[in-house]
Structures are given as C-alpha cells and as structure tokens.
Amino acid sequence: MKMKWPWLTILLLQSMTASAYECASIDWQGGNADINVNISSDVSTGKNRIVDLAPQITCKNTAGQGGWIDTMWLANDGVKLNSSIFKNLKYGVTISGTDHLAPVSETKIFDLDNGESRQLPVVLYFELTSLGEEIHIKAGDNLGSIRFVQTNNHGDRRDYTWTFFAANDADINTSTCSVLSGSTFNVNLGQIERGDIVSGGTSSQTIVKDFNIICDAAHAVDFDVKMSLVSPSWNNKAIKTSNDNLGVEMLWNGQAVSNGASQRLSVTNGSATVPLSFTPVKPASLSFEDVSTGAFTASATLILTQY
Structure with missing residues (x-):
C-alpha cells in the first residue's frame, strides 16, 4: 500500500x-x-x-x-x-x-x-x-x-x-419467568400462642402460602431452587429469628428445607405453584415459658437458577 x-x-x-x-x-x-x-x-x-x-x-x-x-x-x-x-x-x-x-x-x-x-x-x-x-x-x-x-x-x-x-x-x-409475589415473599405468622409452639413439623400455628411462578415459554422451564438461611444452633432445618429460642421451619411440598438444600421446580404450561408452609418452632428441651414474648423477625433467601 x-x-x-x-x-x-x-x-x-x-x-x-x-x-x-x-x-x-x-x-x-x-x-x-x-x-x-x-x-x-x-x-x-x-x-x-x-x-x-x-x-x-x-x-x-x-x-x-x-x-x-x-x-x-x-x-x-x-x-x-x-x-x-x-x-x-x-x-x-x-x-x-x-x-x-x-x-x-x-x-x-x-x-x-x-x-x-x-x-x-x-x-x-x-x-x-x-x-x-x-x-x-x-x-x-x-x-x-x-x-x-x-x-x-x-x-x-x-x-x-x-x-x-x-x-x-x-x-x-429466551423465555422470561417471574415470581408473582415479587422479589420479596412476605409471610405474616400473626399472633402466636407460646403454649402451642412445637419443636418441629407442623402445628395449629402453621401458615401456608403458595409460591407462584409464571413463564412465557410454550415449553417446560426447569429450575434448581436452593434455600440460603441461617439456622439456630438447636435446629439446622429452621430459620433463625430475632428471638433466640424461636425459629421458623419452612416446608417445600411437605419437606423441611435446610440451608443449601436444593429442590427441582419444573414450570409447565406457563405456570407452577408450590405450597410453602411456615411453622414457629422452639428447642425441644425448653418449655414454652422459656420463649420470650414480643415481636420477632426472620429472613431467608430462595435462589432460583434456570437450567
């Protein structure tokens, strides 16, 4: 050149x-x-x-x-x-x-x-x-x-x-999916009676709330769902709360979820619903009188990964 x-x-x-x-x-x-x-x-x-x-x-x-x-x-x-x-x-x-x-x-x-x-x-x-x-x-x-x-x-x-x-x-x-409840899934456990608090499983104070997800794809969309939470020392399947002697167990389709546990979720025909239950729990070694009264809070994270 x-x-x-x-x-x-x-x-x-x-x-x-x-x-x-x-x-x-x-x-x-x-x-x-x-x-x-x-x-x-x-x-x-x-x-x-x-x-x-x-x-x-x-x-x-x-x-x-x-x-x-x-x-x-x-x-x-x-x-x-x-x-x-x-x-x-x-x-x-x-x-x-x-x-x-x-x-x-x-x-x-x-x-x-x-x-x-x-x-x-x-x-x-x-x-x-x-x-x-x-x-x-x-x-x-x-x-x-x-x-x-x-x-x-x-x-x-x-x-x-x-x-x-x-x-x-x-x-x-190229499909898009969204959780109908939004990015924050709020659960209000309401008024809890200390005498009815159990140490595991479900109880009369269990709250059930549906987890709903929709996708715009005509085909099935599969997710890995993982729970990220901090547990109290006395129950590795409970979510730690601001009350040291009170936790919350979450069941995914009836199965207790611990930190890092994965579930498979398949969205077919555009939507899927999973029942989640939340139960206040206490250490089995303590009586209900040992659970402090007053309001409490807890949080955990559900991580959805499409594959």
Missing part, C-alpha cells in the same frame, strides 16, 4: 497481501477472515450481547511514518446473523456505545494514526422480541458476519468480511 515498485504488475501482486493495518489476537492483516468467539448463555429481556469484540480484538496502524491515517467502517447492511440459529429475533451492532439496529447503514468505527492501536469497539447483539424460543449453539457453528470497509487518507479502500464462529457450546433460553 505504501511501497513503490518499478512495475505496476508487481505492485498489484503485492497489494493483495501487504497491509499497514492489522488486528491482533486473530492475526489479521487484511482480507476476509474466519474468527472464533466466545458465547455467553446469560440473557434477559431486551438487548443481549452475542459477541463483544473489544476484549478479544485490538487493531493497529502499523505504518511507521508518512502520515498515514487508517479509518475503519462498518459496511452498509454489513451485519448478518445466522437465521437458522437466531430465527426471527431482531439484531444489530453497538459501535462505541451507540446501538444500530439491522439493517445498518455505513458507519464509521474509528481512525488510527501511525502506530496507534485500539480495541475494536463493536458488539453484536440480539433483542428478545419473540420470547419463548430456545437457541442452541454448538462450538463451530456459524453465528453470522460483519462486513467492514478500511480506507485511508491516501485514497485506498478495501472491503472485507469477518465471519464469526462459536468457540464454545451455549444453550440460550
């Missing part, structure tokens, strides 16, 4: 391979390229990243002198996703923090002066506008492509396409 040769035919042959512009980590020095990228399975409603090129690819103007400025562009309608994988989902590209929904018009990415290098600030994304579908990606799958244009201040212009392939397997579930 910058070298002078005595014969035009030799100059044309050299221009096929020589470049003063290259991108590290993919060993790119011009022309079309196949690039392996890591895929994340984490998704949410709205925009989701497929590929973030900035941490993976850095481009550099390798000209040593002469005032060369290289400019990188996204080509007109230059973003394509593999429709056999991503189906009818909307998609686009984010350039330096600005979103461009496909089809994208020609857009400048950056300028590079002599010797300057920059991470490639390009992110491929899709939008969850068609919920309930599953996306299965295998290592080696063709994800899509980006067409770039490289120009410089000496009038050169080059077009090339980077085709992206998955470097890992990724199963992406």
Whole structure:
C-alpha cells in the first residue's frame, strides 16, 4: 500500500497481501477472515450481547511514518446473523456505545494514526422480541458476519468480511419467568400462642402460602431452587429469628428445607405453584415459658437458577 515498485504488475501482486493495518489476537492483516468467539448463555429481556469484540480484538496502524491515517467502517447492511440459529429475533451492532439496529447503514468505527492501536469497539447483539424460543449453539457453528470497509487518507479502500464462529457450546433460553409475589415473599405468622409452639413439623400455628411462578415459554422451564438461611444452633432445618429460642421451619411440598438444600421446580404450561408452609418452632428441651414474648423477625433467601 505504501511501497513503490518499478512495475505496476508487481505492485498489484503485492497489494493483495501487504497491509499497514492489522488486528491482533486473530492475526489479521487484511482480507476476509474466519474468527472464533466466545458465547455467553446469560440473557434477559431486551438487548443481549452475542459477541463483544473489544476484549478479544485490538487493531493497529502499523505504518511507521508518512502520515498515514487508517479509518475503519462498518459496511452498509454489513451485519448478518445466522437465521437458522437466531430465527426471527431482531439484531444489530453497538459501535462505541451507540446501538444500530439491522439493517445498518455505513458507519464509521474509528481512525488510527501511525502506530496507534485500539480495541475494536463493536458488539453484536440480539433483542428478545419473540420470547419463548430456545437457541442452541454448538462450538463451530456459524453465528453470522460483519462486513467492514478500511480506507485511508491516501485514497485506498478495501472491503472485507469477518465471519464469526462459536468457540464454545451455549444453550440460550429466551423465555422470561417471574415470581408473582415479587422479589420479596412476605409471610405474616400473626399472633402466636407460646403454649402451642412445637419443636418441629407442623402445628395449629402453621401458615401456608403458595409460591407462584409464571413463564412465557410454550415449553417446560426447569429450575434448581436452593434455600440460603441461617439456622439456630438447636435446629439446622429452621430459620433463625430475632428471638433466640424461636425459629421458623419452612416446608417445600411437605419437606423441611435446610440451608443449601436444593429442590427441582419444573414450570409447565406457563405456570407452577408450590405450597410453602411456615411453622414457629422452639428447642425441644425448653418449655414454652422459656420463649420470650414480643415481636420477632426472620429472613431467608430462595435462589432460583434456570437450567
């Protein structure tokens, strides 16, 4: 591109391979390229990243002198996703923090002066506008492509396409689920009679409350449900309260739940309901008179992990 040769035919042959512009980590020095990228399975409603090129690819103007400025562009309608994988989902590209929904018009990415290098600030994304579908990606799958244009201040212009392939397997579930009671599941045990407090199981003071979850997927959605709690020293299946001699046992479908215990929850036909029961309990060695009166509080956390 910058070298002078005595014969035009030799100059044309050299221009096929020589470049003063290259991108590290993919060993790119011009022309079309196949690039392996890591895929994340984490998704949410709205925009989701497929590929973030900035941490993976850095481009550099390798000209040593002469005032060369290289400019990188996204080509007109230059973003394509593999429709056999991503189906009818909307998609686009984010350039330096600005979103461009496909089809994208020609857009400048950056300028590079002599010797300057920059991470490639390009992110491929899709939008969850068609919920309930599953996306299965295998290592080696063709994800899509980006067409770039490289120009410089000496009038050169080059077009090339980077085709992206998955470097890992990724199963992406685009459904969304929500707990009907919200992020906080409040249980009011009401007025408790000390004489009726038991040391385990259920009692006349047991409160039953349904745990409801809904999903917008047509297929079954499976969860691992884990309880995170602090237990009193005298009962490892109870939730510790602000009253030292009072705890609360929670039963999931009739089974006592301890810290770290996992349950499987499958949401079919769009919803699932699990009865939870809450029972105030005391140490078996103590009489009810040893339980202090007054208000008390307790808390625990249910962790739902979709798989």
